Amino acid sequence: MAENKNLEKIETEQEATDQEVATAAASETEYTAVIEKSLKKGKTVDLNRSMKKKGLLFLIPFFVGFVFFFFVIIADSLIFSFAENTLTPSGYHRQIHEDGLLVNYKFAFTGENAVQDVMRANSSIRGRLYTQILTTSVSNLFTNTPIIILFSLFVAVLLNQKMRGRVAFRAIFFIPVILATGLIDRVDEGNRIVMLLEQGMSESLDMGAGGIDTTSAMFNFQDIMRFMMSLNLPVQATDYVVTLINNVVTIVNQSGVQILIFLSGLQSIPDSIYESANVEGASGWECFWKITFPMISPMILVNLFYTIIDYFTRSSGPMMMYIEAVTLGTAKLGEPAAMAWIFFAIVSLILVVVALIINKFVFYQQKES
């Protein structure tokens, strides 16, 4: 027994010294003090562990923020959605509603809580119910997202080519990323409402100086519709094209970050792959589908995620405007919270499904260790 113990001791000591030699060679000065200290105490040293402790210090801001801000707010909002809340001068007062915990969730689907305020609410949410907005939000996602992805990929490929004025073009395409958020987004939305209202009031075609709405100022729908009608295309196709053209400005403005992500992906593809493909006689078309497309397929997943999240969370989106209008318009606090959490659950579900489907088609390069 005693012998066995001794052997074990020797082995552990051996291990300890091995470790010391290896790590001390890697970084002498930082560790010497630690090693000496622990040698005096007769303990084995795990230098990686002491390093990791320092790594944890770097994460302190996140831990503090998560525990003392984010979790508090999330939990609070969830509690809101399950309770009846009233705002009193001394603070918020909450109690369990007599109809049960899910009363706010039931209300979201059945309640007659249409936003009537003309100016605050954009025309797409005025006078409509939560469920209507929910369905249009989700169905619009399926038409908008593929277009944004295709468009941003296309533009990124164009911007990645060598040409004159590339820097200027890039600068222009990144303008929406910085400027077309928040305020400008909302002001343009307002311009659109004013346009519609004026059109309804005067029925006149000359809009004077107010013609700030870009799409209708630049395109003439009637011509396009007539052209498509003359081709005997199905009505759905015509409708789709018209909505697309209607959304050109929105699509261009919402693609900024996606273009950036695709560009960075395109630039990380080494030139040598294209060169060898050229030597083998591959055409540009083949190069795109056989090299570029697989190489940036992870970016497509990232961009899909970003587009979906951005579509749902940008403050000019119909659902977000609706929730905001209900929050600011009514004294009730539980119902908007319940609406928002239902929406969040649906978004998360969509994201998971998209991730599961797309991930099968994504080509991952072997990671170099």
Place this chain on the structure above:
Amino acid sequence: MDLKENTIANNAAELTRRLKLDRILTKKNMLAFIFAFFRYVLLIGLGFIILFPFISKITTSFMPLIDTQDPTVVFIPRNPSLVNYIRILTETDILKGAMMSFLTSILYAVFTTASCSVVAYGLSKFKLKISGLITALIVFTILVPPQTVIVSIVKYFKYFNMGVGFYLPFLNLGTGDITNTPWPLIILGITGFGFRAGLYTLIMRQFFNGVPDQLIEAAYVDGSGVTKTFLRIIMPLSVPVLMTVFLFSFCWQWTDIFYSRVLFEEAPTIATSVFALWDQITVGQGIINTHNTIIVNTASLIAIAPLIVLFLFCQKAFVQGIERSGIVG
């Protein structure tokens, strides 16, 4: 001798190759030219779509009332004047809002950049076991739309006690109202939980992943501690990406009306004062006409003017920073 012969043979081969290729190249050149032509048409057209709202805002901002009532005036003012600008600058408190915006945005951007880079470095370079979990949590923080928790955010800062009151409600801690001061944004900045701050952390983490480990190990060998390595070696390396994140957070905070509207009700920022103008003109007066929208648009133009200047100066660094980081999942 051998060398000379070789070069002559090479030259001859080159010449014949070129002569042969010439015929093919003309066709190829044509195609390339057509392609380049369409590329420019497309890019210029799309660029125009992006710039058009700004251009039309700028030209219409110089229109006095008389031009807006004239249907023959569309984009170019007939009697250009600065009357709209003068009205906005003198009659509204947009300049006060600009001061508030500048203070909050710069504090928020500095703290956010600092905290996001620290957290990202911790996630990227220490091979911690919880890194994966924390990254997932950061993605979750981006996923939750701020509108979902709007009421709770207002409540948190109106009855502020550092969140301790939530965990220990029986203590009956006093609360303080810190809305209408820059403090909420400073807190959001330091903890890195502001608007889309999770995205900045992910961008930074990706950038640090690209920094070779050997560099850091070499620094350790030379006797530099963890903090010193981070501050003296990593930070100077990551200036482009730091600048990108700083620009992002500054600009998005500057134009933000979501947090600003609920947290700065009595001390409006520039974005909320423009938005208030919108409400005041359209809802308050009940008059919706072209002139009023032009006033609002001019105000929004004044509001983003500093950002345009900033973007023009930092454009190159901004684009480089985002391209180098490569936001790969």
